[in-house]
Amino acid sequence: MGDILIKNGFIATMDSERKIYPKGSVYISEGRIESVGKTVDAPRSPEFIINAEHKVVMPGFVNTHAHLQQYFRGVYELIGDFYGVNLPLEGYRRPEDMEYLGLASCAELIYGGSTTTVVIYTYPDGFARAVEEAGNRVVLGADVEEVDLEKLRGGVYEYVHEKGEAAVRRAVNLYRDWHGKADGKITTIIAPKAADLVTVETYLKCKELAQEFNLKMSTHLSQSWREVTQVKKLYGKTPTEHLKDLGVLNNRLMGAHCTYVTERDLSLIREAGVSILHCRAVTNPLLRWLDQGIQVGFGTDDYHHDMLQLLREILWGAGVRAKSAGGAEEMLASNRRTARPTFYEVLELATRGGAEVLGLGGEIGSLEPGKKADIITVDLMNPFITPTRDPLTSIVLYGNSSDIDNVIVDGRILKLGGKPTSLDLEQALLKAQKRVDEIIDRFFDDYPEQRKSWEEKVFHRK
Numbered sequence: 001m002g003d004i005l006i007k008n009g010f011i012a013t014m015d016s017e018r019k020i021y022p023k024g025s026v027y028i029s030e031g032r033i034e035s036v037g038k039t040v041d042a043p044r045s046p047e048f049i050i051n052a053e054h055k056v057v058m059p060g061f062v063n064t065h066a067h068l069q070q071y072f073r074g075v076y077e078l079i080g081d082f083y084g085v086n087l088p089l090e091g092y093r094r095p096e097d098m099e100y101l102g103l104a105s106c107a108e109l110i111y112g113g114s115t116t117t118v119v120i121y122t123y124p125d126g127f128a129r130a131v132e133e134a135g136n137r138v139v140l141g142a143d144v145e146e147v148d149l150e151k152l153r154g155g156v157y158e159y160v161h162e163k164g165e166a167a168v169r170r171a172v173n174l175y176r177d178w179h180g181k182a183d184g185k186i187t188t189i190i191a192p193k194a195a196d197l198v199t200v201e202t203y204l205k206c207k208e209l210a211q212e213f214n215l216k217m218s219t220h221l222s223q224s225w226r227e228v229t230q231v232k233k234l235y236g237k238t239p240t241e242h243l244k245d246l247g248v249l250n251n252r253l254m255g256a257h258c259t260y261v262t263e264r265d266l267s268l269i270r271e272a273g274v275s276i277l278h279c280r281a282v283t284n285p286l287l288r289w290l291d292q293g294i295q296v297g298f299g300t301d302d303y304h305h306d307m308l309q310l311l312r313e314i315l316w317g318a319g320v321r322a323k324s325a326g327g328a329e330e331m332l333a334s335n336r337r338t339a340r341p342t343f344y345e346v347l348e349l350a351t352r353g354g355a356e357v358l359g360l361g362g363e364i365g366s367l368e369p370g371k372k373a374d375i376i377t378v379d380l381m382n383p384f385i386t387p388t389r390d391p392l393t394s395i396v397l398y399g400n401s402s403d404i405d406n407v408i409v410d411g412r413i414l415k416l417g418g419k420p421t422s423l424d425l426e427q428a429l430l431k432a433q434k435r436v437d438e439i440i441d442r443f444f445d446d447y448p449e450q451r452k453s454w455e456e457k458v459f460h461r462k
């Protein structure tokens with residue numbers, strides 16, 4: 001891809017000085033940002049010009065936690081509970097599925113402006129192939145867990161050692177085959193699922209691998225009460241205390257959710273330099289974490305990967321939390337100016353904040369000379385947004401994925417004028433739909449009572 005000039009846009013650099021250029025330009029060369037500022041005279045004549053008048057120009061979103069569970073849409077929400085439907089359904093996915101689902105998954109990320117996404121999946125190899133074709137940036141993890149999912153459905157934890165070994169092998173292969181590939185757009189992490197789903201031996205193996213390959217680790221941390229109860233039963237400790245004793249609690253670790261952490265757990269997390277991935281448990285105490293100096297990234301986690309939608313859920317959650325605490329409690333406890341993050345703060349955490357959590361802050365997350373050109377533009381010419389006196393407030397509160405009209409990753413345009421350029425969207429979606437129907441039908445064949453309950457919901461609206 002040749003040089004690109006983006007001109008006349010409302011430039012939100014999201015850099016540490018929070019610089020904004022109401023009418024500015026960005027010049028991109030060799031996949032990196034060469035200059036950004038008020039009136040940048042293009043140093044050379046570019047191959048491609050994007051006129052960003054009436055558009056916000058900003059870094060792409062950094063989505064720090066996702067799993068590709070969108071394949072269970074329209075089922076899980078109707079008949080699901082996490083252990084009863086979601087986890088068993090995960091067992092119905094096959095390595096070869098990604099040949100059919102991969103591009104649709106990439107399309108969703110690109111469409112919503114997530115230029116970098118952490119994806120933790122059972123069979124990440126096939127997804128990596130799709131990513132190579134689609135061109136987005138990802139941090140991939142092989143999902144390491146080792147319980148019998150069918151037994152877990154009934155509330156019984158049975159650890160299957162071979163399953164853990166196979167998952168660890170997939171993690172090693174993922175690193176060997178894909179880390180640094182696609183011009184560095186694909187990197188990897190080690191991802192033991194959670195302290196109730198992974199044995200001590202496997203956690204220690206994961207810790208070793210993360211050290212040996214110098215990778216970040218991601219784990220679900222005090223996500224559910226069932227997890228906390230099981231870990232207490234096995235080890236007599238909270239999941240955070242347990243991981244500390246295993247030597248896993250350090251600044252490599254990113255803990256997703258942290259819904260049931262205690263005050264002591266939180267101190268351990270802060271002291272160890274663990275970052276928290278804030279996902280859809282939106283009423284978790286985000287401000288308290290931030291005020292304690294804990295790094296936080298945002299993640300869409302499961303059934304949609306729309307970061308703008310997530311930001312609104314997070315703001316709503318913070319509002320609910322403040323309200324239920326009487327508002328003042330949050331303000332007094334955290335000594336903050338407001339009881340919820342500002343609109344700018346959530347945008348910052350969704351870009352530069354996420355990049356820093358992933359250890360990629362030097363390369364992505366803001367518009368600065370020398371950084372990778374991972375950029376989105378958001379069209380303001382939408383009656384829900386314009387007129388406005390602050391485009392950033394408006395896109396956080398009222399924008400959606402279809403307003404993101406241009407997406408650039410590594411200097412390559414992946415969405416142009418609202419349309420994906422690196423893949424055939426319709427074909428990708430139709431192919432994915434067909435494979436999802438096959439997966440769900442297989443699940444329903446084995447669980448006729450689930451089919452019945454789903455049909456009652458869908459066709460009889462019970």
Ligand SMILES: [Zn+2]
Binds near residue numbers: 065220256
């Ligand atoms: Zn998750």
